[in-house]
Amino acid sequence: MKAEGKVFRYGDNVDTDVIIPARYLNTSDKKELASHCMEDIDSSFVKSVQSGDIIVAGRNFGCGSSREHAPIAIKESGISCVIATTFARIFFRNSINIGLPILECEEASQEIKAGDKVSVDFSTGVIKDETTGKEYKAEPFPPFMQSLIEAGGLIPYIKENY
Amino acid sequence: MGMTITEKILAHAAGLQEVHPGQLIMADLDMVLGNDITSPVAIKEFPKFGKNHVFDKDKIALVPDHFTPNKDIKAAEQCACVRAFAKSESITNYFEVGRVGIEHALLPEKGLVTAGDTVIGADSHTCTYGALGAFSTGVGSTDMAAGMAIGKAWFKVPASIRFRLSGKLREHVSGKDLILSIIGMIGVDGALYRTMEFTGEGVHSLSMDDRFTIANMAIEAGAKNGIFPVDEKTLEYLKEHGAKEPKIFYSDEDAEYERTIDIDLSSIKPTVSYPHLPENTHDAKEGHDIKIDQVVIGSCTNGRLSDLEAAARILKGRRIADGVRCIVIPATQKIWLEAMHEGLFDIFVEAGCVVSTPTCGPCLGGYMGILSEGERCVSTTNRNFVGRMGHVKSEVYLASPETAAASAVMGYIADPEEVGYES
Numbered sequence: 001m002k003a004e005g006k007v008f009r010y011g012d013n014v015d016t017d018v019i020i021p022a023r024y025l026n027t028s029d030k031k032e033l034a035s036h037c038m039e040d041i042d043s044s045f046v047k048s049v050q051s052g053d054i055i056v057a058g059r060n061f062g063c064g065s066s067r068e069h070a071p072i073a074i075k076e077s078g079i080s081c082v083i084a085t086t087f088a089r090i091f092f093r094n095s096i097n098i099g100l101p102i103l104e105c106e107e108a109s110q111e112i113k114a115g116d117k118v119s120v121d122f123s124t125g126v127i128k129d130e131t132t133g134k135e136y137k138a139e140p141f142p143p144f145m146q147s148l149i150e151a152g153g154l155i156p157y158i159k160e161n162y
Numbered sequence: 163m164g165m166t167i168t169e170k171i172l173a174h175a176a177g178l179q180e181v182h183p184g185q186l187i188m189a190d191l192d193m194v195l196g197n198d199i200t201s202p203v204a205i206k207e208f209p210k211f212g213k214n215h216v217f218d219k220d221k222i223a224l225v226p227d228h229f230t231p232n233k234d235i236k237a238a239e240q241c242a243c244v245r246a247f248a249k250s251e252s253i254t255n256y257f258e259v260g261r262v263g264i265e266h267a268l269l270p271e272k273g274l275v276t277a278g279d280t281v282i283g284a285d286s287h288t289c290t291y292g293a294l295g296a297f298s299t300g301v302g303s304t305d306m307a308a309g310m311a312i313g314k315a316w317f318k319v320p321a322s323i324r325f326r327l328s329g330k331l332r333e334h335v336s337g338k339d340l341i342l343s344i345i346g347m348i349g350v351d352g353a354l355y356r357t358m359e360f361t362g363e364g365v366h367s368l369s370m371d372d373r374f375t376i377a378n379m380a381i382e383a384g385a386k387n388g389i390f391p392v393d394e395k396t397l398e399y400l401k402e403h404g405a406k407e408p409k410i411f412y413s414d415e416d417a418e419y420e421r422t423i424d425i426d427l428s429s430i431k432p433t434v435s436y437p438h439l440p441e442n443t444h445d446a447k448e449g450h451d452i453k454i455d456q457v458v459i460g461s462c463t464n465g466r467l468s469d470l471e472a473a474a475r476i477l478k479g480r481r482i483a484d485g486v487r488c489i490v491i492p493a494t495q496k497i498w499l500e501a502m503h504e505g506l507f508d509i510f511v512e513a514g515c516v517v518s519t520p521t522c523g524p525c526l527g528g529y530m531g532i533l534s535e536g537e538r539c540v541s542t543t544n545r546n547f548v549g550r551m552g553h554v555k556s557e558v559y560l561a562s563p564e565t566a567a568a569s570a571v572m573g574y575i576a577d578p579e580e581v582g583y584e585s
Binding site (some may be wrong): 013015017018021022023025026027028040041059060063064066067068069072073086088089090094097098103119142143145148152155156159161162 | 180186199200202203207210211212226229233234235236237240283284285286288291300301302303307308311312316318347350351354355381386439526528539545547548550551552554
């Protein structure tokens with residue numbers, strides 16, 4: 001599986017309140033959630049995001065509330081992958097569970113710039129900044145999480161195994 | 163090599179002799195929790211697991227507390243979804259308005275969590291029950307749905323950071339000041355993926371309410387769980403609230419910790435976290451120049467009876483400053499009644515506060531106290547992120563109930579040690 005798109009760039013500690021503010025949590029409609037994605041830190045995101053685009057951020061991405069609406073809104077908005085130095089743990093497991101690809105790579109998350117064109121090969125963990133030509137290697141997932149991802153998320157995994 | 167309390171509980175839940183940090187396990191769950199925001203997503207996913215019914219109707223708690231009493235039509239529809247599922251699955255622990263309270267105050271109060279339990283909740287502050295010596299952690303809605311379907315969840319066993327407490331907290335200083343100070347010390351990702359274990363003789367001087375507050379905010383340092391050892395106060399609390407027989411685990415002497423931090427409780431001062439991260443801590447007494455518009459006293463962090471009593475001690479015989487709105491929110495109906503019987507509502511209302519029905523409301527910018535552009539709120543809640551309580555250009559300052567009450571009286575961020583009690 002591969003992804004390719006332009007980069008939206010954010011800093012450290014991007015919390016789930018800014019990914020999808022609680023004032024929109026009176027619905028679980030995916031399209032409606034996506035229509036407000038990132039609006040409190042980047043009001044242009046929704047207007048300019050295109051299918052396949054990639055978010056690159058710093059440390060502790062997705063901290064705060066456990067709302068699964070956050071990775072749902074990101075995935076539904078068309079984002080193909082989130083690359084960060086580290087992820088907050090609930091966001092991490094929510095993303096794996098719903099099948100939003102995420103990668104931890106400190107070097108990539110520090111160097112890749114907003115607007116760069118980036119490609120990601122999930123089978124090898126290789127991230128390539130097509131704009132600068134530089135390649136990075138993401139941390140591999142442990143085998144259990146790899147099997148969750150390969151199954152397509154938690155629901156098909158549980159259906160197969162329990 | 164010995165094991166920590168968290169490792170022992172997880173080993174027990176996974177049916178293993180021992181577990182080690184980093185190990186991935188499938189654990190049996192004693193309780194699966196959801197609220198009116200996260201449950202509807204889980205309920206939609208539930209049929210996809212192909213199970214006819216939930217794994218155990220007694221081990222699921224559905225607590226519509228965030229946008230209730232229903233704040234608008236969409237919120238009403240989310241609650242209707244939860245209510246219909248609770249009815250069709252005969253969920254024992256569904257709580258309707260009039261009986262509902264803020265989930266993390268309600269579950270311990272109803273005796274639904276005991277020591278040694280393994281609990282997941284589709285709410286990040288589910289880590290609160292670590293105060294009872296349980297392993298308890300926040301997850302998302304798909305995990306909640308899986309938990310309801312098969313009674314299990316996957317975990318990576320966390321490494322533990324030990325906070326060794328000594329001494330006693332001073333007057334006007336609470337568990338909230340301690341946990342804010344700790345987050346200020348280690349940062350909002352200082353315990354990422356890890357356990358925050360509170361140990362040492364200082365633990366025994368902390369009230370159960372203080373322990374709930376401390377464990378509640380472990381997530382604000384990125385932790386998977388916060389946990390306290392079981393002592394006489396824990397056992398007394400569990401007995402008083404009719405909890406199941408506790409399963410008591412203690413950390414071994416030779417258990418391994420990634421890091422140990424020693425804290426003298428008497429050194430902790432009234433502390434305030436400035437916008438927009440809980441790690442941005444300052445001494446309360448530095449805040450005289452910060453004029454405020456609103457104060458919120460409540461939430462899963464600080465809406466318990468002792469929190470309201472602490473605020474009332476400061477507010478007794480005083481008036482809220484002109485231009486300040488003070489909103490008091492008892493966390494459960496039981497706390498509401500007790501506060502009323504103790505005469506706390508007289509103190510609050512005479513001071514110029516409004517007292518609300520239990521709700522998470524303003525903490526997450528839902529309703530019941532939303533901030534406009536440029537407004538500042540001192541709040542006993544747990545997060546001060548951008549836009550958390552309303553407008554993206556509003557500000558939230560996190561503090562203890564005493565500091566919040568002192569600030570409400572003065573109209574700026576004030577140290578309760580300086581304001582004191584009205585003689």
